[in-house]
Amino acid sequence: MEKEELLKRMEEAVKAYDEEEARRLAEEAIRMGLDPVEALEKGLAKGLREVGDRFGRGEAFITELIAAAQAMEAGAEILNREIERRGAAREAVGRFLIGTVEGDIHSIGKNIVATMLKAAGFEVIDIGVDVPTQTFVEKVREFKPDILGLSALMTTTMMKQKEVIEALKEAGLRDQVKVIIGGAPVTEEWAREIGADAVGLDAASAVEASLRLIGAK
Amino acid sequence: MARISESLVDECLRKMPREFEVYYRDGSKRLRIGGDAIYFGSVGRMVRIRDPETGEIRRLTLQDVEELARLADALEHVDFFTVGEPLDVPLELRGLQLLYATLRNSVKPPIVELFTAWEVRAGFEMLSAVAGGPEELRCRPIGIYISVLNSPLYFDPRIVEALIEASRCGLPIWAESGPIAGANSPITLAGTLTLNNAEVLGALVVSTLAGGDEPPPFIYGTWARSIDLRSGDISLGNPEFSLLKACTAQIARFYGLPSGGGGIITDSKTIDEQSGYEKLHTALIPALAGLNLISGMGLLAADAIASPEQLIIDDEVAALTKRILRGLRVDEERIALEEIKEVRWRGDFLGRRHTLRYGREEHWVPRLSDRSRPEAWERHGAPSLNYKAGEEVRRLLREHQPKPLPRDVEDEIKRIMKSYLREA
Ligand code: B12
Numbered sequence: 158m159e160k161e162e163l164l165k166r167m168e169e170a171v172k173a174y175d176e177e178e179a180r181r182l183a184e185e186a187i188r189m190g191l192d193p194v195e196a197l198e199k200g201l202a203k204g205l206r207e208v209g210d211r212f213g214r215g216e217a218f219i220t221e222l223i224a225a226a227q228a229m230e231a232g233a234e235i236l237n238r239e240i241e242r243r244g245a246a247r248e249a250v251g252r253f254l255i256g257t258v259e260g261d262i263h264s265i266g267k268n269i270v271a272t273m274l275k276a277a278g279f280e281v282i283d284i285g286v287d288v289p290t291q292t293f294v295e296k297v298r299e300f301k302p303d304i305l306g307l308s309a310l311m312t313t314t315m316m317k318q319k320e321v322i323e324a325l326k327e328a329g330l331r332d333q334v335k336v337i338i339g340g341a342p343v344t345e346e347w348a349r350e351i352g353a354d355a356v357g358l359d360a361a362s363a364v365e366a367s368l369r370l371i372g373a374k
Numbered sequence: 375m376a377r378i379s380e381s382l383v384d385e386c387l388r389k390m391p392r393e394f395e396v397y398y399r400d401g402s403k404r405l406r407i408g409g410d411a412i413y414f415g416s417v418g419r420m421v422r423i424r425d426p427e428t429g430e431i432r433r434l435t436l437q438d439v440e441e442l443a444r445l446a447d448a449l450e451h452v453d454f455f456t457v458g459e460p461l462d463v464p465l466e467l468r469g470l471q472l473l474y475a476t477l478r479n480s481v482k483p484p485i486v487e488l489f490t491a492w493e494v495r496a497g498f499e500m501l502s503a504v505a506g507g508p509e510e511l512r513c514r515p516i517g518i519y520i521s522v523l524n525s526p527l528y529f530d531p532r533i534v535e536a537l538i539e540a541s542r543c544g545l546p547i548w549a550e551s552g553p554i555a556g557a558n559s560p561i562t563l564a565g566t567l568t569l570n571n572a573e574v575l576g577a578l579v580v581s582t583l584a585g586g587d588e589p590p591p592f593i594y595g596t597w598a599r600s601i602d603l604r605s606g607d608i609s610l611g612n613p614e615f616s617l618l619k620a621c622t623a624q625i626a627r628f629y630g631l632p633s634g635g636g637g638i639i640t641d642s643k644t645i646d647e648q649s650g651y652e653k654l655h656t657a658l659i660p661a662l663a664g665l666n667l668i669s670g671m672g673l674l675a676a677d678a679i680a681s682p683e684q685l686i687i688d689d690e691v692a693a694l695t696k697r698i699l700r701g702l703r704v705d706e707e708r709i710a711l712e713e714i715k716e717v718r719w720r721g722d723f724l725g726r727r728h729t730l731r732y733g734r735e736e737h738w739v740p741r742l743s744d745r746s747r748p749e750a751w752e753r754h755g756a757p758s759l760n761y762k763a764g765e766e767v768r769r770l771l772r773e774h775q776p777k778p779l780p781r782d783v784e785d786e787i788k789r790i791m792k793s794y795l796r797e798a
Contacts, residue, residue: 215604217604219602219603219605219606220556262524265557265608312465341678342421359605360606
């Protein structure tokens, strides 16, 4: 198979939500000695970006976006191992750590944001829901993300977003990571009040704001 | 992981009444919950309100809670109402303050939405104070406890503790789950009904066992809804929502339980054509299927925004739905063969006794809907429904005085809230 054809097929596999095929093609790419970073960017990720764009236009369903993200991740897992082995660096747009704050188990909005960020080219680390403040601090130290995203869906748990920002300051990490907050009760005003760098009111604005923050870094 | 055997569920079902009664706090009316009776109202702790003066969407305050309750008290077709999270009240007191404000401003039974066992205990004491004691409250309940379950199949300890406490107190229980098809529930409607069923029957067992010898009556509840496939946002104004409610009403009837859930609801963020048709089908379809309590009056954006004007409009939607439910009687007098013979050709029926007699009985008269001729409508300044609803909000708030709570009851409630705050 030609390189161009393989990249095209990878893109198609993601667009067809075909995890098996994405995995098989990733292995094929490695066998062919293709640059794994290129295979990821111009093959798998390209497919996901396209589904992401269609989602943004209201043409693709959220279910399809998620399935495409899963197909991409299936292939990416194999390529990432190869990237690591070669010691090459993947050119992700940026690294994004995301989680829902302590006391809050709402996950749907967070998951959508995480998927859209992946589609936009971010490397996303999702640490789940009901995440204790100290865990956020530890994970920031461990993964050194460019951006930390905090989701809170209740007026009662919004306070935790503030707490995480304070804890980052205390740990001396606040200036190393941008913080973006989101969730239904969250407003621009609240973001200013607690010293967050940005707020994402929906998935599209979350991506937009994140790209802006990366640009500003 | 807990499993509940079928025989235990059956045993609990056998203890449950098909119907029970809930009273207005002044005894002026009672709701017979179950059977064919349909009631409309609202429950929810939303934090935003569409300001009736400016149309702006802003944070909800205690004053809004009081005014909404007062409007609900005044409106004929609102039968239960507990709405709004008063953001200007300290966090620990919001649930109880909402209950107090509702009781003060309305005689209609509140739906008690409290999240911890402590709060439930205090809420129960407040209701007892109003009812004249815990035994009186048990015999003639003046409120219903609502338990909000977490899909899929997760029984949050805090929520279960609160449910147990409410059941021990003997408050009627309305347990609802709100699985979201495609998000925390299967995308298919049958799958979502199955999940909803398992969760509600689970709550039935918890409540019945906690209630001991005299378990409280139980309402099979549902807010089952779905994601919007294009965005992942949650939608309630869709046709599937109505179908899910109709099916749940049938499932509840199969088990011999009264039912209640979301309805008369819209995804629209404002009062417009979308809110009009969504409110109607989500009221009418569940009502026709026999969902006993239909909750969503006065809400916009599903259940995220309260709106006084929408409450006025929903009163109208509830009224016309009830009219349809009433159907028509067919007998000799009403077939009116004699009338037809007497008037013969070219006559008119307008001045007839028969018309006088049955006009009121059979024909619904709207409060707000415009039926005038175009010229008359223009002469009156071509008022929109929205505008008339706003005028009605202002009029009712000016004129309607709810029946006050006795002085000593007010004092007792304040004492209960104080002591709760000390212990919390
Ligand atoms: C679904 C839901 C649930 C589900 C959650 C399932 C799940 N796996 O997530 C269940 C049933 C489990 C649940 C439980 C509860 N819930 Co709930 N729930 C909701 C509901 C209906 C929708 C939330 C949602 O998923 N929306 C859809 C997504 C797409 O939107 P979103 O979350 O807002 O996310 C978007 C943006 O906010 C933004 N965003 C979100 N996160 C992030 C993060 C970042 C970094 C960025 C940039 C952007 C961003 O982008 C997203 C995509 O567009 C809301 C009502 C509402 N209108 O929000 C109530 C709501 C949030 N819940 C509420 C309550 C009270 C509860 C319970 C306490 C109820 C109870 N008695 O059990 C429990 C709490 C459990 C807990 N400890 O957390 C209240 C909160 C009230 C308040 N005081 O603030 C609400 C507002 C309902 C209400 N009106 O009463 N809930």
